[in-house]
Amino acid sequence: MDLFSLAGRVAIVTGGSRGIGRAIALALAEAGADVVVASRKLPDLESVAGEITALGRRSLAIAAHMGRSEDIENLVSTVRQEFGRIDILVNNAGTNPVFEPLLKSEERAWDHIMNVNLKGYFLVSQAVARTMITQKKGSIINVASVGGLRPLIGLGIYSVSKAGVIMLTRALAGELGKYNIRVNALAPGVIQTRFSEALWGNPEILRRTVESSALGRIGQPEEIAGAALYLASDASSYVSGQTIVLNGGEAAGAG
């Protein structure tokens, strides 16, 4: 299992306080990494940091709003000071305050979603890459969505932001490969978290999602963690610029 070992590595997981981010943070810690979790609410983060230290790793909870560049700068410089290196970045913090057609969406919804979901990923990646370049090694993992590959009804701005994340992944992979920094994305389908409750909590949407899935069910946050561990570790040392879809086989033609 050495291929998947993260012993001695330092990771940052944004949106690490719950859902997919928490599951990824715990999986990275189980594989041996020290893990910093960041989001807006410190008490939730501290509880996850406690779970990570209980696994015998170092952890730090840092409050940061991913739509604010000063918070992002503070996050990355604090990790650099406290840990001396950054090996893995998981851009995962995401938002979607609206569920409506694009034609009805207001400019401030566009600005908010793009700021957090896309500009935030860009700014954290840029700040972390400066440290990874000096190390000549690093792995950046961007949590996108199947909405970045095909628009989701009622989630138009969100889908555009996630398509941007997939292209950001490819563009960064192209620029950073020469420093031995790999950049990849994960594109989950419906995963049962607070964020997606408007989808799985709606019986009609849930029925359609389950019917179109080859596995006949929606996913759980822990089911995203294995792919994140693969991309974070040397098991994926020749993989960059890719997007892994985790949707229960939706496109597999379940009938």
Ligand SMILES: NC(=O)c1ccc[n+]([C@@H]2O[C@H](COP(=O)([O-])OP(=O)(O)OC[C@H]3O[C@@H](n4cnc5c(N)ncnc54)[C@H](OP(=O)(O)O)[C@@H]3O)[C@@H](O)[C@H]2O)c1
């Ligand atoms: N669940 C799904 O079906 C699904 C499918 C595809 C992709 N995704 C993506 O997966 C990622 C995680 O979502 P999730 O489903 O795990 O949602 P979740 O359980 O609601 O978690 C969202 C996380 O993001 C943080 N966050 C939200 N807004 C933030 C902001 N402005 N600044 C910093 N942190 C912020 C939250 O913490 P605070 O509230 O403390 O800030 C929380 O830690 C998102 O990028 C989402 O787009 C989810």
